[in-house]
Amino acid sequence: MEPEPPSRPPARHRGRGIYLLPNLFTTGGLFAGFYAIIAATQGIYDNACIAIFVAAVLDGLDGRVARLTNTQSEFGVQYDSLADLISFGLAPALVMYHWSLASMALDGVTLRKVGWAAAFLYAACAALRLARFNSQVAQVDKRWFIGLASPAAAGLVASFVWTFFDRGFVGGELRYAALAVTVLAALMMVSPIRYFSFKGGGPRSDRMPFLMGVVMLVVAVALAVDPPFVLLVAGVLYALSGPLVAAWRRLRPAPAPEGTP
Numbered sequence: 001m002e003p004e005p006p007s008r009p010p011a012r013h014r015g016r017g018i019y020l021l022p023n024l025f026t027t028g029g030l031f032a033g034f035y036a037i038i039a040a041t042q043g044i045y046d047n048a049c050i051a052i053f054v055a056a057v058l059d060g061l062d063g064r065v066a067r068l069t070n071t072q073s074e075f076g077v078q079y080d081s082l083a084d085l086i087s088f089g090l091a092p093a094l095v096m097y098h099w100s101l102a103s104m105a106l107d108g109v110t111l112r113k114v115g116w117a118a119a120f121l122y123a124a125c126a127a128l129r130l131a132r133f134n135s136q137v138a139q140v141d142k143r144w145f146i147g148l149a150s151p152a153a154a155g156l157v158a159s160f161v162w163t164f165f166d167r168g169f170v171g172g173e174l175r176y177a178a179l180a181v182t183v184l185a186a187l188m189m190v191s192p193i194r195y196f197s198f199k200g201g202g203p204r205s206d207r208m209p210f211l212m213g214v215v216m217l218v219v220a221v222a223l224a225v226d227p228p229f230v231l232l233v234a235g236v237l238y239a240l241s242g243p244l245v246a247a248w249r250r251l252r253p254a255p256a257p258e259g260t261p
Contacts, residue, residue: 019071025062026076026083029055033087040095048095049162053231055087056151081130088154089126093119099161100171100178115175118182122157125186126150145195148188148239156185156235162228185239193242
């Protein structure tokens with residue numbers, strides 16, 4: 001009789017881990033958003049706003065790093081969304097509330113409630129925006145965002161606070177303007193209006209259009225002169241671009257059918 005072959009040891013299953021590099025960028029963005037909240041509670045509003053923009057930069061990098069290193073994962077997608085909710089939902093809402101919306105209490109109990117309700121509306125709309133994005137990410141054209149992206153909305157709110165705080169304004173003096181900015185930014189996030197995403201379609205979607213590169217170069221030079229004001233102007237123009245393009249498409253005459261004189 002032939003000897004039986006030695007039995008092989010049972011295969012070991014590798015534990016399911018996470019990719020370190022892209023999640024480090026996500027964690028950095030989460031830390032920046034958390035720091036923005038802490039800084040706002042201490043009245044350091046310029047640092048709080050800068051931290052929100054740092055979170056936006058890191059948010060733009062983590063996805064690109066994951067694609068370049070082929071380390072995309074479902075865990076990374078979910079972790080990124082949770083970090084975005086803190087950095088671009090809670091942080092801007094609380095920065096705006098502590099700087100200005102809390103001063104609505106000067107006008108009575110009812111308007112005090114309006115102030116914190118507006119801050120909550122912004123945070124809730126950011127959560128809804130992120131949930132909608134995650135559920136439709138495989139169904140929409142990558143060249144467009146449906147609704148104002150949460151980092152862009154956070155940049156609009158943060159640049160508003162940073163610009164006027166840097167110029168010596170007290171938040172209570174601008175509480176009604178702050179209320180309008182907060183509510184409009186919140187509603188634009190959940191609107192059906194399309195915004196250009198600055199991404200191409202197809203296999204070259206990670207490549208930046210040449211014109212966009214020129215625009216970013218001009219913005220970078222302008223940022224050296226007056227960072228908060230330039231960021232505010234850029235945020236306002238981008239926020240208005242969606243409604244203006246939508247209105248132009250509605251109002252422009254329909255193309256005449258072929259063959260008509």
